[in-house]
Amino acid sequence: MNLLYRIRENKRVLFSFLALGFIFFVFLLGYYGLEYYLRNYRIPLVQLRKVVSYTINKELGKAVDIGVLDFSLREGLIIEDLVVSNEEDFSFNDHMLKVKKVTFRLSSYFKESPTVEQIDFYSPHLVLNENVSLRNQLIEYAQKSKLKDIRFHDARLTVKQNDSTLVDWKEGWDIVLKRKNKKLYLSYNNGWFWIPNTTRIKGEGEFSEASLDEFQFEFKWKNYPSEEAIILTNYLFGSNVHSAVLSGEGKIFRDSVSGFTARGDVEFENSFIPIPFFENYILDGFRFREIFLFTPNKEEREFLGTDFRIKTTVKTENIKEPLLDRHFEFQIESLENIAERISDLSGNFSLPLSGVLKGNLDLLESGDKNKWFQLRGEILGSEIQWDSKLLQLDKGSLSLKLTEGNEWSFNFDSLLFGKPSHLSGFGSSVWGRSKKADGSFYYPMTSKTKLVFQTPDLTGSEWKPLYEDWKKETLEEIRERQEKLIPEEYFYQKKIYKYFLESMNLDFGIQISNFYPFDGSKSLGESKGNLVVKDGRMNLNLNLGTTGSKVSMVSYFASKTPNFGFSLVLNEYPWSDPWMNFCGTELRPTHVGLDYSFNSIGSDYYSLHKDARTSYTLKLFGVHLKEADLVSKLEMNLDPLKKPFQMEFDLSRYSDMDYISNLVVSSDLLDLKGYGNNKNGNYAFTTYGVVGESRGSFSFIEEENKCVIK
Structure with a gap:
């Protein structure tokens, strides 16, 4: 009874649920029935598959493959x-x-000719091979078609040029293209922009429905990796960027009156930038801000950092061909903060440079192929310092002025190894324009330069670390060319010759008031010299004091394989370092007499080494074998060899062997003459004469750092 009573009391509720269920059932039946009817009788799916394939083939000339073609009331086709x-x-x-x-x-699903209101692409990946006409076709199709709404969900884009990838969206983007009031409105993003520490980009803009040349667009980046849009990054920076993280905003627009304009403000972080003209060196981990403005005939960029400001302007003037007018302004308060970010590809290089640098330069292309560039401006530097184990320079003051006619004057004052030095000069530099075989251009320089270096004091031994470093790199290059069989390149085909040396006229004078061989030695007096480069020839002469010691170099390099000659004359030259190792000890002379000659041909160090002809006459004063391990096979007194004596000989090098002749060893207790050789650092001498009270023939042979006397 209670159950029947409850049913009577709640029958209205029950009937309501039953009615709702019936209505829902009828709705589902009608929905799926209509969908079935449209799919099978109204919409010709088979014909549509053919139409889609035919349209893509006809409009784009591309093959197309369609997997499944279906229909639903909710999503459409x-x-x-x-x-x-x-x-x-x-x-x-x-x-x-x-x-x-x-x-x-x-x-509409019932009209004879329904139109497409909206297209949705889900997870599309578009790959373009830098085909401008194809991109224009796609944009024109979006403009001319009557589509009101095109949406891309989780879209990825890749743009390639040959083997390089210019654009590579690794994260999916949502893109919406809507048509309204005869304009196309575009917006995109790759996620919620406000989330911190995320990679985000968003933008919006509009295109004219009537013309490809009218549009405006705004965009914002946050922590965006440059690798995903390297062509845009390079365009903003004005040069190649290997990688960087970008944050900022910008705006681009174009109309029939002002043309194309782009402006914005972007920050580069963790940038990895190759230095222009020095491809083996990079700016690593650099952070700066760029404000840019691009118009059809001008590009302005201003780079701002903690300690620097650099502004560049490039104007384009079209006469017979585009001619560029470049203007640079820079104010660098701390060269050290920039220099510490410069390294080479190996990561072992450091630039120990600091100071302040400022200036401005104007570089104008004239259109005259014989005087292509006109360069004007001024560069000033102060507190310049170079602090390394190879070179020590302090309190540098720099002034470079470039005037009309590409003439210039230069002054540089500093403390070089703690001693005042002055470098000054003047000259002119003219750049022509020549065409390469591949049709590209290069700009050889014709220069006339007069320089003078002056210092009151210079110590020769302070330059030894620089020589040792050069020697190390030279030996490494020789070994590398031997191991890798790198072919020799004709010197007059190298860039350094074609761009700089072919038409160089240089006169570099050297004036040293007091020349010291090493710290603590007496002055050898005034040293003078000059380096002349002219007509494919180089000639260096430098006197080392007034005692007859001098350095000379000569070369004719305007050929396939330049010849090179070097000579060094030392006349009882004070010496402090070991000269050679013999019998397990170092021969350390007090003075050295030397007449050294080196001659060779080649365009690299390996060629010069391979074809070298070396000879010299050497005289060592005050050497002894006091600390040598002398092992005599003869009955003789060895004390005369342990006291100071003079040693002189002639040496000629052939292949890997040094041949020694005219050997003379003399002192109050020694009088020996003979000959010898040196192979791989092991000396062997054959002599005859007097050692103390012993007379006869004596041979000195190195064996395991011992000196065996027979």
Whole structure:
């Protein structure tokens, strides 16, 4: 009874639920029935598949593959697994477009000619091979078609040029293209922009429906990796950027009156930038801000950092061809903060440079192929310092002025190894323009330069670390060329010759008031010299004091394989370092007499080494074998060899062997003459004469750092 009573009391509720259930059932039946009817009788899916394939083939000339073609009332016409080739077929497996699903929402399902209201692309990946005409076709199609809404969900884009990737969106983007009031409105983003520590980019803009040349667009970046849009990064920076993280904003617009304009403010972090003209050196981990403004005939960039400001302006003037007018302004308060970020590709290089640098330069292309560039401006530097184990320079003051006619004057005062030095000069530099075989241009320089270096005191031994470093790099290059069999390159085909040396006229004078061989030695007096480069020849002469010691170099380098000659004359020259190792000890003379000659041909160190002809006459004063391990096979007194004596000989080098002749060893207790050789650092001498009270023939042979006397 209670159950029947409750049913009577709640029958209205029950009937309501039953009615709702019936209505829902009728709705589902009608929904799926209508969908079934439209799919099978109203919408010709088979014909549509052919139409889609034909349209893509006709409009783009590309092969197309459609996986599944279906229909639903909720999404409209559905294409799953759509693939468009970059070619006319799929033989190269080179895809232009891959889409998991595309949906077309129609204006009506019952009209004879319904229109597409909206297209949705789900997880599309578009690959373009730097084809400008194809990009224009796609934009023109979006403009001319009557589509009101095109949406890309989780889209990725890759743009390639030959083997390089210019654009590579690694994260999916949501892109919306809407048509309204005869304009196309575009917006995109790759996620919620406000989330901290994320990589985000967003933008919005509009295109004219009537013309490709009218648009405006705004965009913002946050922690965006440059690798995903390297062509845009290089365009903003004005040079190549290997990698960087970008944050900032910008705006671009174009109309028929002002043309193209772009402006913005962007920050580069963790940048990895190769230094122009020095490709083996990079700015690593650099952070700076850039404010830019680009118009059809001018590009302005201002780079701002903690301690520097650099502004560049490039104007373009079209006469017979585009001519550029470049203007540079820079104010660098701390060279050290920039220099510490410079390294080479190995990561072992450091630039120990500091100071302040400022200036401005104007570089104008004249259009005259014989005087292509006109350079004017001024560079000033102060507190310049170079502190390394190779070179020590302090309190440098720099002034370089470039005037009309490409003439210049230069002054540089500093403390070089703690001693005042002055470098000054003047000259002119003219750049022509020549065409290479491949049609590109290069700009050889014709220069006339007069320089003078002056210092009151200079110590020769302070330059030894620089010589040792050069020697180390030279030996490494020789070994590398031997191991890798690197072919010799004709010198007059090298860039350094074609760009600088071919038409160089240099006169570099050297004036040293007091020349010291090493710290603590007496002055050898005034040293003078000069370096002359002219007509493909180089000639260096430098007196080392007034005692007859001098250095000379000569070369004729305007040839396939330049010849090179070097000579060094030392006349009882004070000496402090070991000269040679013999019998397990170092021969350390007090003075040295030397007449050294080196001659060779070649365009690299290996060639010069391989074809070298070396000879010299040497005289060592005050050497002894006091600390040598002398092992005599004869009955003789060895004390005369342990007291100071003079040693002189002539040496000629052939291949890996040094041949020694005219050997003379003399002192109050020694009088020996003979000959010898040196192979791989092991000396062997054959002599005859007097050692103390012993007379006869004596041979000195190195064996395991011992001196065996027979």
